Amino acid sequence: MSWHTIGGYEVRADDLWTVATAAACSVSCGLVGCFLVLRRLSLLGDAISHAILPGLAIAFMVSGSRSPGPMLVGAMAVGVLTALLSSGLSRWGRVPADSSMGVVFTTLFAVGVILISFAARDVDLDPGCVLYGSVEMTPLDLVPVLGVEMPRALAFLGVVLLVNTAAVVVFYKELKIVCFDPYLATTMGISAAAVHYGLMTLVAATSVASFESVGSILVVAMLVAPGATAHLLTDRLSRMLWIAAGVAALAAVVGYAMAVALDTSVAGMIATVALGQFVLAALASPGQGIIAKQVRRLGLAARICREDALGILFRCQENAGGGLSAREFRSRVGGGGALGRAVVRWMRWVGLVEAGARGEVRLTSRGLEESSRVVRGHRLWESYLASRAGVDPSRVHEPAHRAEHYLSDSMRDRLQDEVKERSDPHGREIP
Amino acid sequence: MDDLVRLLTLRDANTRVVLLGATLLGIAAALVGTFAVLRKRSLMGDAVAHAALPGIACAYFVAGRSFVALLVGALVFGVLSAAFVSLVKATTRIKEDAAIALAIGGFFGLGVVLSRIAQNQPGGNRAGLDTFIYGKAASMVSADARLILAAAVVLALATALLHKEFKLLCFDRDFAATQGWPTLGLDLLLMGLVCVCTVVGLPAVGVVLMVALLIIPAAAARFWTDRLGPMLALAAGFGGASGMLGVALSAVVPAPASTLSRGWPTGPLIVLVAAGIFVASMIGAPRRGLVADLVRRVRLRRRVALQNLLRDAFERGEETGDPARPWTPRDLRRPVRGETLRRAVARGLARPGTAGFVLTPEGQAAAARVIRAHRLWELFLIEQAAIAPDHVDRDADEIEHVLPASVIAALEARLAAVDRDGPRETPIVPPSPHAPGATP
Numbered sequence: 088m089s090w091h092t093i094g095g096y097e098v099r100a101d102d103l104w105t106v107a108t109a110a111a112c113s114v115s116c117g118l119v120g121c122f123l124v125l126r127r128l129s130l131l132g133d134a135i136s137h138a139i140l141p142g143l144a145i146a147f148m149v150s151g152s153r154s155p156g157p158m159l160v161g162a163m164a165v166g167v168l169t170a171l172l173s174s175g176l177s178r179w180g181r182v183p184a185d186s187s188m189g190v191v192f193t194t195l196f197a198v199g200v201i202l203i204s205f206a207a208r209d210v211d212l213d214p215g216c217v218l219y220g221s222v223e224m225t226p227l228d229l230v231p232v233l234g235v236e237m238p239r240a241l242a243f244l245g246v247v248l249l250v251n252t253a254a255v256v257v258f259y260k261e262l263k264i265v266c267f268d269p270y271l272a273t274t275m276g277i278s279a280a281a282v283h284y285g286l287m288t289l290v291a292a293t294s295v296a297s298f299e300s301v302g303s304i305l306v307v308a309m310l311v312a313p314g315a316t317a318h319l320l321t322d323r324l325s326r327m328l329w330i331a332a333g334v335a336a337l338a339a340v341v342g343y344a345m346a347v348a349l350d351t352s353v354a355g356m357i358a359t360v361a362l363g364q365f366v367l368a369a370l371a372s373p374g375q376g377i378i379a380k381q382v383r384r385l386g387l388a389a390r391i392c393r394e395d396a397l398g399i400l401f402r403c404q405e406n407a408g409g410g411l412s413a414r415e416f417r418s419r420v421g422g423g424g425a426l427g428r429a430v431v432r433w434m435r436w437v438g439l440v441e442a443g444a445r446g447e448v449r450l451t452s453r454g455l456e457e458s459s460r461v462v463r464g465h466r467l468w469e470s471y472l473a474s475r476a477g478v479d480p481s482r483v484h485e486p487a488h489r490a491e492h493y494l495s496d497s498m499r500d501r502l503q504d505e506v507k508e509r510s511d512p513h514g515r516e517i518p
Numbered sequence: 519m520d521d522l523v524r525l526l527t528l529r530d531a532n533t534r535v536v537l538l539g540a541t542l543l544g545i546a547a548a549l550v551g552t553f554a555v556l557r558k559r560s561l562m563g564d565a566v567a568h569a570a571l572p573g574i575a576c577a578y579f580v581a582g583r584s585f586v587a588l589l590v591g592a593l594v595f596g597v598l599s600a601a602f603v604s605l606v607k608a609t610t611r612i613k614e615d616a617a618i619a620l621a622i623g624g625f626f627g628l629g630v631v632l633s634r635i636a637q638n639q640p641g642g643n644r645a646g647l648d649t650f651i652y653g654k655a656a657s658m659v660s661a662d663a664r665l666i667l668a669a670a671v672v673l674a675l676a677t678a679l680l681h682k683e684f685k686l687l688c689f690d691r692d693f694a695a696t697q698g699w700p701t702l703g704l705d706l707l708l709m710g711l712v713c714v715c716t717v718v719g720l721p722a723v724g725v726v727l728m729v730a731l732l733i734i735p736a737a738a739a740r741f742w743t744d745r746l747g748p749m750l751a752l753a754a755g756f757g758g759a760s761g762m763l764g765v766a767l768s769a770v771v772p773a774p775a776s777t778l779s780r781g782w783p784t785g786p787l788i789v790l791v792a793a794g795i796f797v798a799s800m801i802g803a804p805r806r807g808l809v810a811d812l813v814r815r816v817r818l819r820r821r822v823a824l825q826n827l828l829r830d831a832f833e834r835g836e837e838t839g840d841p842a843r844p845w846t847p848r849d850l851r852r853p854v855r856g857e858t859l860r861r862a863v864a865r866g867l868a869r870p871g872t873a874g875f876v877l878t879p880e881g882q883a884a885a886a887r888v889i890r891a892h893r894l895w896e897l898f899l900i901e902q903a904a905i906a907p908d909h910v911d912r913d914a915d916e917i918e919h920v921l922p923a924s925v926i927a928a929l930e931a932r933l934a935a936v937d938r939d940g941p942r943e944t945p946i947v948p949p950s951p952h953a954p955g956a957t958p
Contacts, residue, residue, distance in 0.1 A: 124612075129619035130561055137726060179808065180800045185615075186560045186737045193730030194793040197786035200727075204783050304630060308623025315616050351634040358627020365620060369610050377609050 102343070104238050109305075109357055110339035111244035112297045115251045116306055117313035117335030119289050121328055124314035125266045126286075130185065131170060132310035134192035135287065136294040136303045138169040140199025143295065148202070159295055166291020167284060169195060247296040251289055255328065258282070263324050301354045308358035309335060312365050319368040319375045334364055385426075391492050392430045393439075396420040397458035398465065398491070400440065400450050405515070416448045459518040464494040466511035466518075467502040473512040475505060480512035533769060539663035540761030540788060543719045544731060546670035548757030549677045550711045551732035552739065552750050556688035562600060562709060563732040565621035567716045567725045569599030571629025578636050585661070589717055596713035599625050600706065662721060669718040676711055677750070684708060685746050723785035730789040731757060738796040741803035756795050764788030822919045823858040825888045828867060829918075830854075831877050832885035841882065844874030892918040893950055894929040902932065 123132045139162035146161025169191055176187035255262065264272040265282040272279050290310065297306045317330035342357030349356070370377050399419055403411050411419075421427020434440050439454035450458055468487040472478040478486075494502070503517075510516050554560050570592035577584075577591025599621045606617040677684070686694040687704045695701045712732065719728045739752035768784040801808050830850040835841035847854040859875070862868040867881035877885060895914040899905040905913075921929075 124616045127613050127615050129616040133564070133619050133622055176800075179811075180741070181806060182737050182740070182800075183555065183558055183560070185558055186555050186733050189560050189564070189729055189733040190737055190793070190796060193726055193734070193789055194796075196726045197730065197789035197793070200786045201783055201790070304623065304626050307619065308627050311616050311619040311623060315612050315620060318612065319610060346631070349631070349635060350638055351632075352630045355627040355630030355634065358623050359631055362620060362624025362627065365624070369606065369612075375611055380609075 102347075104241060105353070106340055106343045108238055108241040108244055109301055109343055109353060110336045111241060111248045112293075112301045112305065113309045113313070113335035113339040113357065113361075114332045115244065115248045115293050116297070116309035117317075117331040118251050118255050118328060119286065119293055120310040120312075120314035121317060121324075121331050122262055122266055122286055122314075123290070123310055124318055125324075126283075128286075129311040129315075130188055131173065131287070132290050132294075133307050134173065134188050135166045135169050135290050136298075136306045136310070138192040138195035138199075139165050139291060139294050139298070139303075141165055141195050141202055142199075143298070144199055144202035159292060162295030162298075163288055163291045165195065166294065167287055170284065170287040243296050247293055251293065254285070254289060258285070259325075262286075266324070301357075305354040305358050308361050309338075312358075312361035313338070316361075316365045316368045319365075319372045322374070335361070338364060388426060389430055389433075392421045392426055393434060394461045394492055396427075396430060396434065397439065397450070397454060398461050400448065400454070401458035401462050401518075404450060411448050413442070413446060413448050460496075460499075461491055463518045464499050464502075465491040466515060467499055467506055468494065469511045469513070470506040470508050470517070471502050474508065483512060533765075535663045536784070537762060537765045539666045539722060540765045540784070541758045542663070542666050542670040542761070543722055544735065544757030544759070544761030544788070544792075545754045546666070546673045546757075547715050547719060547728070547731040548735035548739075548753035549750060550673055550708075550715045551757075552736040552746075552753045553677070553684045553688055553708055554712055554732060555736040555740070556746075557705075557708065559709070559712075560733045560736075561615075561618050561729070562603065563712050563716055564726075564729045565599045565603060565618045565625070566596040566709070566713050567720065567728050568622045568629070569595045569625035570717055570720055570725070571595075572625055572632050573598075573629075575629055575632030575636050579632075585665075589665075592717040592720065593713055595625065596717055597706075597710060600709040600713065604706075666718055666722070669714055673711055673715055680704075680707070681746075688746075723788060727785045727789045730792060731760070734789070734792040734796050735760065738792070738799040741799040741806045756792065756799075760788050760792035760795060763791045767791070818919075820858070820861070823855065824862055824867075825884075825919055826852055827854050827858050827862055828877065828881055828885035829888045829892070831868065831875070832882060832889060835877070842876060844871045844876050846874040849874070888918055891921045891926055894926060895921065896950070898929050898932070 120129075120132065123129050142161035142163070142165030143158055145165075146157040149161075150157035172191045173184070173188045176182045176190065177184045180187065182190065261272070261277050261282055264275065264277060265279050269279045272282075293310075294303060294306045297303070313331040313335040314327075316334050317327040320330050321327050338357050338361040342360040343353055345360065346353040346356035368376065371379070373379055396416070396419075400411060400416070417423060417428060417431055420431050431440075434454070438451055439457065440448050441451050441454075443449040465487045468490045469480075469483040472483040472486060473480045508517070551560070551563070554563060573591035573593065573595030574588045575591075576595070577587045580591075581587035602621050602625075603614065603617045606612050606620070607614045612620075683694075683699060683704055686697070686699060687701060687708070691701055694704075715732065716728050719731060723731060735753045735756035736749070738756050739749045742752055743749050764787040765784055768782045768787045771782055799807065804810055827850070830852055831845055832841070833851070834845055834849060835843065847856075847859060859868070862881065863870060863875075866878055867884055868875045868877050892914045895917055896907075896910040899910040899913060900907050
C-alpha cells in the first residue's frame with residue numbers, strides 16, 4: 088500500500104483513487120444535472136436511473152458478462168425508452184406528466200428486479216449493489232491506462248466526464264437556448280427534441296457508468312443537488328455550470344472524509360453532503376437565500392419605519408412648532424413594537440433626533456433635512472394624484488403614504504416640474 | 519395444480535394472510551393515490567417512501583427493532599420530506615420537481631448512511647432494515663396484515679369523510695381557498711395519508727414498488743371515467759385486484775428452471791399486474807382509450823373524405839351548370855381515394871353511370887347540407903367577423919364537417935337566411951360569397 092503526503096497529511100493512494108472516482112461521477116452528474124434542473128426534468132433523471140435496471144439485466148443475460156460495453160448499450164436504450172414512453176403516455180394517453188413518469192419507471196424497475204432475481208445466480212449483480220454501489224471497492228480492480236494503474240471504474244467514469252464536458256462545451260449554445268426559450272430554439276432551426284433526447288442519452292450513460300461503482304442513489308442525488316445549489320447561487324448559466332462542478336467535487340471529497348470517519352456508506356454520505364450543501368445555499372445564498380431575503384425585508388421595514396417616524400416628527404413640529412413627548416413618539420413609531428423601539432434608539436444614536444429642553448423629541452438639523460425630503464415626496468405625490476390623475480383629494484393620502492418610501496430624488500424633481508402648485512391638496516406647503 | 523387449488527381455497531394460513539394483506543394494501547394505496555394523481559402530486563409518494571429509510575434507521579437507534587417504532591420513525595421522516603418539498607417550493611426559486619428529486623436522493627442517502635452505522639453496531643445486522651427497500655410480501659405475517667387492515671380502514675374512512683374537501687382541492691384549489699377551506703392544511707393532510715399508506719406498505723412491497731401501487735391503479739382508473747366517485751371505486755378495484763393476482767401468481771407460477779430462485783418475487787409481480795391493467799385500460803377504455811380514440815379518428819377522417827367528395831361533385835355540377843352531368847374522380851377539385859368513392863356508392867349517395875359517376879338525390883341532399891354549412895360559415899366570417907372574402911374558404915373547409923345543426927340554425931337566424939320556405943328534400947344552398955361576381 089503506497090502513501091502520499093498532501094499538505095502535511097499522509098493519505099493512502101487507495102483513498103485518492105476512491106475520492107477521484109466519486110468526484111468524477113459527481114461532477115459528470117452535476118454538469119448534466121444543471122440542464123435537468125433548468126428544464127424541470129429532475130424527476131426524469133430519477134426515473135431513468137431507476138429504469139435502467141432491466142436494461143442492465145437484459146444486457147447481462149444476452150452478453151453473459153458484466154463487461155461495460157453491452158451494459159452501456161442496454162442501459163442507454165432503456166433510458167431513452169423511459170423518456171420516450173413517459174412523454175408518449177402523457178401525449179397519447181392523456182395521463183398527467185408526473186403520473187406517466189411514475190407508471191413507466193416503477194414498471195420498468197419491477198421488470199428489472201424480476202430479471203435480476205433470476206439472473207443473479209452466479210454474479211453479484213444484486214439490486215443492493217445497484218442502489219448503494221461499492222465505491223470503497225474500486226481500488227481493488229485496477230487497469231493500466233496510459234501507463235498508470237488506475238481503478239477500472241475511474242477510467243470508465245473519466246471517459247464519461249470527458250464526454251459530458253465535451254457535450255456541454257460543444258452544444259453549449261443549443262442547450263442554453265433550448266433550456267430558456269424552446270420556441271426561439273425551434274424558430275432558429277435547433278431541434279428541441281434532438282437536444283432533449285441527447286440530454287436523456289447522456290443521463291442514461293452517466294447513470295450506468297456510475298451504477299456499479301457508486302450506486303444509483305448517488306446518481307439521483309448528484310443529478311439534481313449540485314445543479315439546484317448552483318441555481319440558487321447565480322443567475323448565469325456558464326457560472327452555474329462551474330459552480331455545480333465545484334460543489335459536486337467538494338461533496339465527493341467531504342462526503343468521503345465523513346464516511347471514513349463515521350465508518351459508513353460513502354455514496355450515501357456524499358448524497359447527504361450534497362443535500363446539506365443545498366440547504367446551506369437555500370439559507371445563506373447572497374441573492375436567493377432565505378436569510379438574505381429576510382435581511383432585505385427587515386432592512387426595508389426598518390427604512391419605512393424610520394421614514395414614517397421622521398414624517399410624524401416633521402408634521403408635529405410644523406403644526407405646533409414643538410416636538411413630541413418621548414413616550415408618545417415611541418408608541419407611535421412602528422406601533423411601539425420591537426422594530427419601532429430599535430429604530431427610535433438608532434435614530435437618536437445617529438443624530439437624526441435629539442431631546443429638547445422639556446424632554447420632548449425634536450428633529451436635529453440633519454433629521455429635519457431628511458424628513459423634509461420624505462414629506463416633500465409625500466405631498467408632491469398627493470398633488471400629482473389630485474391634479475393630474477384626477478383622484479379625489481380625500482383619497483390621496485393612503486397611496487402617497489405608500490409611495491413616499493419609493494420616490495427617488497430625480498423622481499421628486501420630475502414631480503415638482505409636473506405639479507406647479509407650492510402646496511398639497513390639503514393646503515399644506517410642499518417643503 | 520395442487521398449488522392452485524390450495525391457493526384458491528385459501529387453505530394455507532400464510533397464503534391467506536399475504537393475499538389479504540396485499541389486496542387491502544392495493545385498495546388503500548389506490549384510494550389515496552387517486553387524489554395524489556389528480557392533485558398532480560403522484561411522485562410525492564416517491565419522496566415520502568425514500569424518506570422513510572432514515573426514519574427507520576433513527577427509530578432503530580432510539581427504540582431498537584420494534585416494528586411500531588420503525589413505522590413511527592418512517593412516518594415522521596415521511597412528513598418531514600413532504601414539508602421539505604413544500605418549503606423549498608415556497609421559499610426558493612427551485613421548482614417542485616427538483617425539490618422532490620432532492621428529497622428522494624438526499625433523504626435516501628442519509629438513510630443509507632444511518633442504516634450502515636446501525637448495522638455496524640453490535641447486534642445490528644441487515645435484517646429488518648433491508649426489507650424496507652425491496653419488500654418481502656411473501657414473508658408477511660398476520661401482525662403485518664392486521665396493521666395493513668387497520669391502515670386501510672383509516673385511509674378509506676378518511677377519504678370518505680374528506681371526499682368533498684379533497685375533490686375541491688384537486689379540481690379547483692383557488693376556489694377552495696376563496697371558500698375559506700384550509701387548502702394548505704388539506705394538502706398536508708393528503709400528503710400525510712400518502713405517508714401512512716407508503717409506510718405501512720413498505721415492508722410488503724418496498725420503496726419503488728409502493729410508488730407504483732399509489733400511481734398506477736389511479737392512472738388506470740382515470741381512463742374509464744370522468745367522475746371522481748367511479749374513479750375511486752375503479753382504482754380501489756384495480757389496486758385490490760393487482761395485489762391479489764400478484765400474490766396468487768407468485769405462489770403458483772414456477773420460476774424458470776435455469777435459475778436458483780424459488781419463485782417470482784411478489785412485489786414486482788403485483789406491480790406488473792397493475793401495469794397490465796393500466797395498459798389494458800389505456801388501450802381498451804371505451805372513451806379515453808387508444809382504440810376508441812383511433813376509431814373516432816378513422817371515422818372522422820372517413821366522414822370528412824366522403825363529405826369532401828360529395829361537395830366537390832356538387833360544386834362541379836354548379837360550375838358546369840348541369841348537376842346531372844357525370845364526372846370521374848379526376849374531374850374533381852381534390853384527389854379522391856377509391857375507398858371513399860366505393861363507400862359513397864355503397865351508401866347510395868353516388869351511382870356509377872356510363873360516362874362516369876352521378877350524385878343520387880340523397881347524395882345531392884347530403885352535399886347541399888355540407889356546402890350550406892360551408893357557405894353559411896363563410897358568410898358569417900365575412901359579415902360578422904369582418905374577414906376578407908378571399909380568406910374565408912380554408913377556415914370554412916375545416917369547420918364545415920363539424921358544425922352541428924343547432925349552430926347552422928343559429929347562423930341562419932343571424933344571417934337572415936336565404937331559405938325561408940321551410941324544410942325541403944334538398945336544402946337551398948346560398949351562393950358562394952367569394953365566387954367571381956358575388957356580392958356578399
